[in-house]
Amino acid sequence: MKKRGAKGKIVGLSAALILCVALFVFLFVWFFGASYPAFFGGAKEEAKIPGLADGISPQGLCPVPENADGYEFAMSGYMADGSPSRVYLIGKDKNKYVTFTEGGKDVTTHFGGVTCTGEELLIASGKTLLRVSFASVLGAESGAKLEAERAVQTDFNVAYCYFDADTQKLYAGEFYREKNYKTNEDHHLTVNGETNYAFIYEYSLENGAIKETPDKVISVRALVQGIAVYGDKITLSTSYGLADSVFYTYENSLDGEASGTVTVDGKEIPLYRLDSSNLKSALTAPCMSEEIFVRDGRIYILFESLCNKYKYFVRTRIDSILSLPLSDL
Secondary structure, three states: OHHHHHHHHHHHHHHHHHHHHHHHHHHHHHHHOOOOHHHHOOOEEEEEOOOHHHOEEEEEEEEOOOOOOOEEEEEEEEEOOOOOOEEEEEEOOOEEEEEEEEOOEEOOOOOOOEEEOOOEEEEEEOOEEEEEEHHHHHHOOOOEEEEOEEEEEOOOOOOEEEEEOOOOEEEEEOOOEOOOEOOOHHHOEEEOOEEEOEEEEEEEEEOOEEOOOOOEEEEEOOOEEEEEEEOOEEEEEEOOOOOOEEEEEEEOOOOOOOOEEEEEOOEEEEEEEOOOOOEEEEEEEOOOEEEEEEEOOEEEEEEOOOOOOOOOOOOOOOOEEEEEEHHHO
């Protein structure tokens, strides 16, 4: 009996040792085995992401006008502790942030995206885009509160937004994930066995104001965190959790024939699809890519991977806004 007991202990210890070694190998490969040569080959650091030590979860990114007192970007995000969400102005050697009130109450919503029309900043907040004059943000002290107002009301939670200065078109889109970020069933459209799960609305500006009803609806895949519309291309930033991000680039056919119509605000709106029929390329990247924009032949990318909420679990922690040539997509 003693011999059997000793043998059992040896077997148990051996199994535990094998398990520990396997776990060590897995963790080593997980944290140090990630490699993205196609992504990092032409990547360039543009600016450090501010507010990470304060608990911000970065979500939105856009360029600001060139004469913005040395600031180059605006970044939106929500706070892990539930305090008012922030928009940062980011320069090469300085940053500042502002928070917002709506109707006198602090805005603490997700702040999924931000974009700038030149005159105004637009911020994705729940089912609305909030607006505030860019001049007021530029002139405010860091930490100031500014009153915002609703620019447009949608019928979905706005996860990201993008303004194409060349065409003066605004895009606002939703995020879909089956388990915890569902979208309206009417937005799930299947063609040739391929299902898209989310909508992006394209709006026109009229006398500087956003028209209440979209001009076009774009049907897109799941997990979209950002869109960039530029010339004859459209790129989607897709990610969720610890899985790799993917940037999908499509032919821009928004000036072509629509594939159908959908009803928005009681009106029939032309529908366009981004799917395998017009997909040009897909670039794999580190996890947690967020909003993107295109300027001067480069795509600029914001990542959430170094926020306090996730930084201890991700393999590739990115503390900077990165850009890469459009030719790398």
